[in-house]
Amino acid sequence: MDKRFWICGTVVSFTALLLSFLIHGVLLAPDYAALAHEYRDARDGARQLPWVLLAHALLGFAMTWIFSQGFTHGRHTLRQGLRFGLAMALVSAIPGCLLAYAAQPLPAGFIMRQAALGTVGMLLLGVLLAWLQPRRHALRDLR
Numbered sequence: 001m002d003k004r005f006w007i008c009g010t011v012v013s014f015t016a017l018l019l020s021f022l023i024h025g026v027l028l029a030p031d032y033a034a035l036a037h038e039y040r041d042a043r044d045g046a047r048q049l050p051w052v053l054l055a056h057a058l059l060g061f062a063m064t065w066i067f068s069q070g071f072t073h074g075r076h077t078l079r080q081g082l083r084f085g086l087a088m089a090l091v092s093a094i095p096g097c098l099l100a101y102a103a104q105p106l107p108a109g110f111i112m113r114q115a116a117l118g119t120v121g122m123l124l125l126g127v128l129l130a131w132l133q134p135r136r137h138a139l140r141d142l143r
Contacts, residue, residue: 005064008134013060015128019121020056027117031110038104063088063125068134077130085126086119093118 024032032039040048074112097115100106 001065005068008068008129008132009061009064009137011060011132012125012129013057014095016059016063017056017127018120019124022054023114023117023121028110028113031113035106035110036107042116052056059092063129064132064134067126067129071130077133078127081127081130082123084129085123086118088126089119089122089143093135 039045063084070084071080094115097111097118100114101108101111
């Protein structure tokens with residue numbers, strides 16, 4: 001794992017954190033407010049911030065590592081990023097939402113919005129990774 005891997009992993013981790021804030025802190029905020037009795041209060045949630053940061057770091061570096069193993073030079077970059085993002089949504093965002101629905105009495109519509117927005121987030125992270133190409137030696141190598 002070279003310097004570029006660590007840079008890409010950091011960028012993807014930070015972007016994942018921003019997307020998570022946009023999705024859960026802005027777009028789904030009214031849903032969470034209506035379901036406040038099902039979740040931690042703001043003060044308790046703030047104490048969990050280190051776990052949130054760790055989760056996004058693991059996500060960013062794991063996605064970077066997996067993507068770097070499967071990227072094929074010479075193939076359409078955007079298509080590879082979208083395919084990878086969809087695969088990540090199918091193994092993380094969507095099953096996570098389904099498990100939350102099975103474990104908690106949450107409305108199906110809320111879970112569907114979470115899954116859809118989580119999938120969009122993963123697609124965007126996949127496109128970012130395809131553009132960053134962790135195994136590329138320089139940005140000028142982009143086709």
